[in-house]
Amino acid sequence: MKLSIDARKLACPMPVIKTKKALEQENVTALEIVVDNPAARENVSHFAGNAGCVVESVVETDGDFTITIVRENEENERLESPAEKISGKVLFIGTDVIGKGNDELGAKLMKAFCYALTEISVPPRKLVFMNGGVKLCVDGAATLENLQTLASRGVEMLVCGTCLDFFGLSAALKVGTVSNMYDIAESLLCPDAVVTI
Amino acid sequence: MGFQHAEDAGVYKINDDVALVQTLDFFPAIVDDPYTFGQIAAANSLSDIYAMGAKPITAMNIVCFPQEKLGAEHLRAMLLGGMNKLQEAGTALIGGHSIDDEELKYGLSVTGIVHPDKVLQNNTPQVGDHLIITKKVGTGLINTAQKGGIFDARTLKMSADTMATLNKYAADIAGKYTVHACTDITGFGLLGHACEMIEASKAGLRLFFSEIPLLPHVLEYARMVLVPAGTYRNKQHRKHQITNLKNLKEETLDILFDPQTSGGLLLSVPADQSTELLTELLIQNIDAAIIGEVTPHADKVMVEL
16 A cells, blocks of 8 residues: 655754554555655665665655655565575563572573574574673674674664763664664564563 | 854943843744753753853743643743753843744843953864864754653663753853864854854864763664654755765764764864863863864865774
8 A cells, every 4th residue: 555645844854753654554565755944854764775675766856855754675685595494483671680599590590592593494583682682782792793694684673862971981882783662662563472581 | 253154142332341242042842841941951051152252141931831831830840941051151130022922932131241362163163173062962852762762761760860950051151262163052052053163164074973971872862764854955055065975874974964962062272271171160060071183275174983
């Protein structure tokens, strides 16, 4: 389904917010949005790219810009991805230790767990790291090598940017993509099963 | 001082010992709470005086106020907020003017004094200098996200506190060191004002993006493209000066050119004094950082990630 939105006379960030809301509707495959200034044109196009869409065309008429956005075909993307044997599971990792009782033991268990993920035949589809979990993805982490192996096999990794900032680790991130609460919430609410560590 | 170059404020030499520094700024409300808005408007108006190395002595209010819509209590709270910052700055409020207007706007005209030889210009950095910023960056993105309905109370509070902080403290400390150039970061964004610093001089800049202190969620909002319209103009104006533009993500540029309200000072200081100055700023709980250096590549900016 193709949606049309008139976002003229709206100040930033409203054109972006309207684009975001439209693309969140599952049955929307394409979107035509009209804006009346170059700042909105740039911001909407940039947002569409970040949201996994393609800007098919931008047409200018009398100072208005009509932006046509098309959702990328997800089926095609999955086939092209290097990891063919990936389970549908999403792992939410909100800590750098496994379980409660003893943190030294917990850290060892986490290291062993990440190693085990590289050995099992069907790894998870996505790992989401928040709070202490982000420490597993940074320079010097005992888990880094195994996570990098998983990443090279096509396992997607979202690392909470706010958490990295909080721990002062933004510059030390070595694996995964810095992410935000929106993308993370979307990942956790996907139809795939989510397992919390 | 003439008009060939855009200084932060006007300077008029009275005699060999005293020059007057005058500035005026006002803008629409950027936070809901009237007292806080008053504080921010005053901190912002005073900032240009500090950026010139001067001491603010008197101020006058400029008020555009929708009497019917907001009522006297709102006005009173806003002016009290302004007064609060003037007192903190040791500046006397000596008058003002108000008109009825559909949209609330508030600001001040501030007069300061400085020794004519100690005026800090904004376009005289020297090659080899380090650049120090004295506030966190991202108030424009946070305001815009809030307009889009995306915000959290802690971030808004931190942003408001940052905007309401006087640049007086940073300026007082910087006054003890050699400062080759100084400006305050406002509407053109960090990189816009940094570019102004090297404009028409024989200097360039190298900025270290990862060293720039950011308010919470700013990266996230930039990724979500909750970007104010002013950022686009700022980028268009200065993009051509960035030598590694192709390697930079849009979100990086949207932070570098984020219009700031009552932003921090940007100080260009000799490299052998920068660490000591930074340490002193940090001890006073000022969110300062060394974010770049002045290079010999005239008018060019290189952004390291």
